Amino acid sequence: MREPLPADMFDELCPSSLNPIRFGDKWAALIIRCLEHGPRRFSELRVPLSRVTPKVLTQSLRSLERDGLVKRTVYAGATPRVEYQLTPLGRSLLGPMASACAWAQEHWDELLDARESYDDSSRLGRAG
Template sequence: MPTLTAAARRERERDSYNAYLAECPSHNLLAQISSKWVTLLLAALSAGPLRYSDLSRAIPSVSQKMLTQSLRTMERDGLVVRTVTAAVPVRVDYELTALGGSLVGLMTQVKDWAESHMDNVYEARREYDSRAAAEPVATLNKRG
C-alpha cells in the first residue's frame, strides 16, 4: 500500500467527516462553535473589531478566564484574528476572519431565536415540570 502524503490523508479524512461520530474532528468542532460564549462573541464581533475590554463589557456574564479561553480557541480555529498594537497600555483587538464571518449569520440566528422564543421555552418547561410532578402520584395510584 503506498504511503499517503499529509495532504492526501487530510483529503481522504475530509471525504469521510461525519459529525455523528465522536471520533470525527467535525464532532469536536461542532461542540466548540456551539458554545454559548462563541455564539455571543461571534455576534458581538459581527459589528467590527473590538478590544478585549469592549468584548468583556458587551458580554458582562463571561469571566475573564472564559473570555480568554474562548478567544484563543476561536483564533486557533481561524474564526478570529488577534492584533496587538504596541502602546501604553498594549492594545489588543479581535476581528472576525472570513471563516468566522461565514459563521456569524447562523450563530446570530440561533441567538435571536433563543431571545425571541424564551417565553415559549419557559411555558414548555412549566408544563413539563407540572406533568413530571404529577406522574409519580399517578403511577402509585395505578399500582395501589
C-alpha cells in the same frame, strides 16, 4: 471612532440566552455577535459580556482563534493593545446565527414552557 457596544446587548431575557443551537462554547456566539461590526478590544467585549469571567472570555477567544473564526492582532507601541476581529470564516457564521436567533425568538414561549416543565418535573423527581 467605533460605536461602543451596549451594556445590555445580551439582556438575560434576550432570545440568544434560550437558543438551544450552540456555535462553539457557551459564549462563542455572543462573542461573534460583538465582533460583527468590526474589531474590538478585550475591555470592549467585557461590557456586554459582563456575566463572563475574564478567564472564561479569554478561553473562549482562544478557542475561536484556534478554530480560525477570530483573529487576534497585537499592536506594539508606547501603549500596546490587542484587538480581536472576525476572520472570513467567522463572518460566514453570521447568517446561520441570525437564522438560529430568529428561530429562538419565534419559539420563545415554547422554549420557556419546555424548560419550566422540565425543571418542575426534575424537582419533583428528586424530591421523591
